Amino acid sequence: MRLEHLQELNKARAERRAVVLITDVADGSQRLVRGENIAGDALSEQLDAALRAGKSATVEHEGKSYFLTVQVPPVRIIVIGAVHISQAMAPMAKLAGFDMTIIDPRTAFATPDRFPDVKLLAEWPDVALPPLKPDRYTAMAFFTHDPKIDDPGLIQALHAECFYIGALGSRKTHAKRVERMKAAGFNDEQLSRIRAPIGLDIGSVTPSEIAVSVLGEIILALRKKPLRAPNAAPAGSKAA
Amino acid sequence: MLASDDDILARAEEWRKAGRGVAIATVIETWGSAPRPVGSHLVIDDEGHFLGSVSGGCVEGDVVTTALDVIGEGKARTIEFGVADETAWRVGLSCGGRIRVYVEKVD
Incomplete structure (x- = not known):
């Protein structure tokens, strides 16, 4: 060599x-x-x-x-929202071998007490994300369904060609999200990469079950599709 | 020191830049119950220091000897270890698997 x-x-x-x-x-x-x-x-x-x-x-x-x-770079999961689902997902992601980071500017949510043993950043996504350099070996899950927290991160995730982008919220919530992202300059093809409603359809009810369905969806996106340019990734409809 | 395969390649670069003769041994194929997966590395310098592993310690000695030859000659070699080769090789894998190891010099 x-x-x-x-x-x-x-x-x-x-x-x-x-x-x-x-x-x-x-x-x-x-x-x-x-x-x-x-x-x-x-x-x-x-x-x-x-x-x-x-x-x-x-x-x-x-x-x-x-x-x-x-x-290949180690696969990472970045979660926006220090919520109940993230609490359940942190230990699961660790067991499955993923490096996970949680971002939430709301200091009442983002406390070390609630999140032992996981990287936690109590900052706005537009501040916290750039130094982490999200890339095509990064999965991003958005759990706040609060536009002012999710949207800045979502914009970065779309630009960064993350292999998985999932966002919590009903179809109605997502339709509004898509409208906002279009106003921000993204087209239908780019936006079809956002998996919403988030998670595999396994009938999840509790936060832990939703965490399982999201982690499953991330693994599906990682293992069953080429980690290539964004255009190569088909719409989320296939997975759901 | 426990080192991941990534650390091992970083160390190979350091050693070579420090002027040492360096070889990298890589598991390129396995059959049966091999101890270390394909892609595992062992890095060896011209004084016989090594880092990493290509088996659970069964064949490292032989790989190091081959690596010293490879550092001297410059030509890469592929060596195979396994139960089936016990007569041909001084060492074998007690786990019953077989492995092929590619040994190359860092130029």
């Missing part, structure tokens, strides 16, 4: 970017492909599968054996 490839792998991880190092096992030749460039590659299908699984793998192509060293 050339030192420059090793540096690029390490740099990509630090910057939360996906890259794959392709090694021809027979002759040792190597090349590095960035996550956003896999579509044009001869091994695009295999690269896509490996990136989606987030796992290194040996693949065969035209009689040759290649090893794919896959570097």
Whole structure:
């Protein structure tokens, strides 16, 4: 492995970017492909599968054996709203192996007492989110259904190409949300990425059950669809 | 020190930049009940120091020896360990699995 490839792998991880190092096992030749460039590659299908699984793998192509060293950022969940559902979801997300952060400017809600063992930021989403740099390996769930708290975060989530965006609220609440987002400059295609009503339809009633349905929906979005450009993500209707 | 595979690659870069000869060993295929998954790394320097693991400690010694050769010669090698190869290799995997390890020099 050339030192420059090793540096690029390490740099990509630090910057939360996906890259794959392709090694021809027979002759040792190597090349590095960035996550956003896999579509044009001869091994695009295999690269896509490996990136989606987030796992290194040996693949065969035209009689040759290649090893794919896959570097994907750890998946994060950012939740807006330090509410009852978030309290239930925090330990579940941890068990499932996700790094979770909760943001809520309402200090009465965002207290360490209510949220032990999870990252909690008592700030407005437009202040708290930029330093976290949401990206396509980030899921964002909006639980406040208060436009002045949810909307600034939602705008950032849409721009950041988050692989999952879900927002709590009835169909009526969501219709109003869509109107506001259109006024903010987003089109139907972009807005179809917001999953609302949030969560898989498993008939959840309690906050804990809703947390299960949201976590399930996040895992579905992560594992069953390519973590690619936003346009590649189909409308939420398929999942629900 | 316990290190994740990510830390291990960062360490490989540090070692190489400090002027040490460095090799990276990577599990590229597994069959049966292999101790470490595909993608696991062991980083070795020219004095035989190593970090990480490619098995539960069963074959690391042999991988380090191969890595020293690879650092010297510069050419990558693929080595296989497993019960089936017990006669060919001094070491094997007691768990009954088989693994293939790719050992390459950091140039």
